[in-house]
Amino acid sequence: MKEIMKWELKNLLRFPILEIIIVFAVFQIGVIGYINIIPSGGLSIHSFHLEIGKVTYGMITENLINSKIIIYLITSLLFTISFAYELDTNLTKIYMSYPVKRRDYFISKFAGCFAVIFLTFLSAGIGFAVFIDGSYASINIVSPFILVYMLTLFLLLFFASSVATTVAVFSKNTALSFIGTFFVLYIFDSIATNIKLSPSYFLGNIWHQFFTGLATCHEGQIVYHISYTEVIKTIYPPLFLSSVLFFISFVYYTKYFEVK
Amino acid sequence: MLIEVGNLVKFFRNIEALKGIDFTMNKGIYGLIGPNGAGKSTTIKILLDLIKPSYGEAYIFGMDCQKDSFEIKKRIGVLHENSRFPGRVIGREFLEYVGKLKDIDLDDIERKAEAVGIKNALDRKIEEYSAGMMQRIGLAQSLLGDPELVILDEPTSNLDPLGRMEFLEIIKKFNRENGTNFLICTHILSELERVCDSIIVINNGKVLDYGKIENMMKKYCRTYYRIKSSDNRKIVERIGGELKNDYVYVYNKDFLYNLMECVKEGVTLYSLEEIKPDLEYLFKKIIEVSG
Numbered sequence: 234m235k236e237i238m239k240w241e242l243k244n245l246l247r248f249p250i251l252e253i254i255i256v257f258a259v260f261q262i263g264v265i266g267y268i269n270i271i272p273s274g275g276l277s278i279h280s281f282h283l284e285i286g287k288v289t290y291g292m293i294t295e296n297l298i299n300s301k302i303i304i305y306l307i308t309s310l311l312f313t314i315s316f317a318y319e320l321d322t323n324l325t326k327i328y329m330s331y332p333v334k335r336r337d338y339f340i341s342k343f344a345g346c347f348a349v350i351f352l353t354f355l356s357a358g359i360g361f362a363v364f365i366d367g368s369y370a371s372i373n374i375v376s377p378f379i380l381v382y383m384l385t386l387f388l389l390l391f392f393a394s395s396v397a398t399t400v401a402v403f404s405k406n407t408a409l410s411f412i413g414t415f416f417v418l419y420i421f422d423s424i425a426t427n428i429k430l431s432p433s434y435f436l437g438n439i440w441h442q443f444f445t446g447l448a449t450c451h452e453g454q455i456v457y458h459i460s461y462t463e464v465i466k467t468i469y470p471p472l473f474l475s476s477v478l479f480f481i482s483f484v485y486y487t488k489y490f491e492v493k
Numbered sequence: 494m495l496i497e498v499g500n501l502v503k504f505f506r507n508i509e510a511l512k513g514i515d516f517t518m519n520k521g522i523y524g525l526i527g528p529n530g531a532g533k534s535t536t537i538k539i540l541l542d543l544i545k546p547s548y549g550e551a552y553i554f555g556m557d558c559q560k561d562s563f564e565i566k567k568r569i570g571v572l573h574e575n576s577r578f579p580g581r582v583i584g585r586e587f588l589e590y591v592g593k594l595k596d597i598d599l600d601d602i603e604r605k606a607e608a609v610g611i612k613n614a615l616d617r618k619i620e621e622y623s624a625g626m627m628q629r630i631g632l633a634q635s636l637l638g639d640p641e642l643v644i645l646d647e648p649t650s651n652l653d654p655l656g657r658m659e660f661l662e663i664i665k666k667f668n669r670e671n672g673t674n675f676l677i678c679t680h681i682l683s684e685l686e687r688v689c690d691s692i693i694v695i696n697n698g699k700v701l702d703y704g705k706i707e708n709m710m711k712k713y714c715r716t717y718y719r720i721k722s723s724d725n726r727k728i729v730e731r732i733g734g735e736l737k738n739d740y741v742y743v744y745n746k747d748f749l750y751n752l753m754e755c756v757k758e759g760v761t762l763y764s765l766e767e768i769k770p771d772l773e774y775l776f777k778k779i780i781e782v783s784g
Contacts, residue, residue, distance in 0.1 A: 237594075323576065330571040331595065491545065
């Protein structure tokens, strides 16, 4: 599995795929507004920095959620190249004739695409937070704001990736996979928004819960009031939906998929 | 026994592509022959667990092709029809990847590249390869790690005549020197005759017959004679046979005395040839006999 994963990553990082994703990520994360909420009075300097960091990451995360179309587009492109295009060009037939377990092959492809997009957008997000104001951006890997940004990105990307994989393995056609994935994601998102079921709705909840949620100031320190129940309630719908789609495509690919 | 296939049936929606394929393959070079759409590639895909059979069983080295495909693929090499290897990758890089998957000594890459005549192009991108070089790297990857069995699906379809001859020579050499067994799937029969000891004849989703070529020749064909003379009608009257395109075709050996008599009577003999049937003739005969 290690070898397959390395090979997949090597192929995905070849010019110009990575460059295209970086451009999109920078464009998406970079189109953000100014920090217009400056916390005041009664805060210690630590809490003041924390609050500035919160606002910075809050805006980056909100921007990620609002311009999710770019994530959908990138995900459609990468997963189509990885699954459907390889099928169309007979490469899957060649690779599957080597001693490779279908399970490993599928997971390597999925994880490879996922990791490339996730890490690029994560780097772009953190990069912009530093760019906005390095000293206030709470640059620390265990910073709750970075973790929330990562969680939002993970959920959005996991949903898009699961849809993209499902469409790619069932359509087995490059054009159909790319256009199909994008439109399924877009239409699903548009329809589901009205009935409060879309990923962006729940991701919006995450943003709301974590960045604009309850916080009080006690003896100069900010105290956040977010219960585990609220967190679970917020993230389980997209996680559940994505997991079901991932499971369907995984079982189909490993048990029933025919390389014609 | 290397391959054993029993009552293999495959439906693609309502179309029955395989209608109960049965054959066994022992050591040697086997040709899986049949016209386009006969079911050759479908059979190979089932052997490689790329598609699932609707019914039936397939075994390689005594192992189930569906359940033990990982173990089987460690011991076989494959070159698919019209293989397009990843173009933006350097040849050596691709072979190293295959070598790592097969868990073999990477020094074998140089040896196999040299054996198939592609060593000088190993450090070039595959997209820069000609069709002939593409087939050679395909053969090299299939031979990596000295597999016991190599399956080649239409291996010479993109090659010019000289390239085909070289390709077949490499196959013969590996069989002779390393004991590599080959299953070659093709519809170009003239090539197979030069390398194969045995054939499996498949048509319309069924195996019509299989076995050693010489045994099949004895079973389905016989040697015949072709005579051209100044009076072909007289020859036919005396020795039998049939007249076709200015030649007399005779299917038994006992005509020599009567032929000499004709010559004595003034018929000029221009040519007398013994014709041994080729694989194409054998194939036609098997199809005819099987209805």
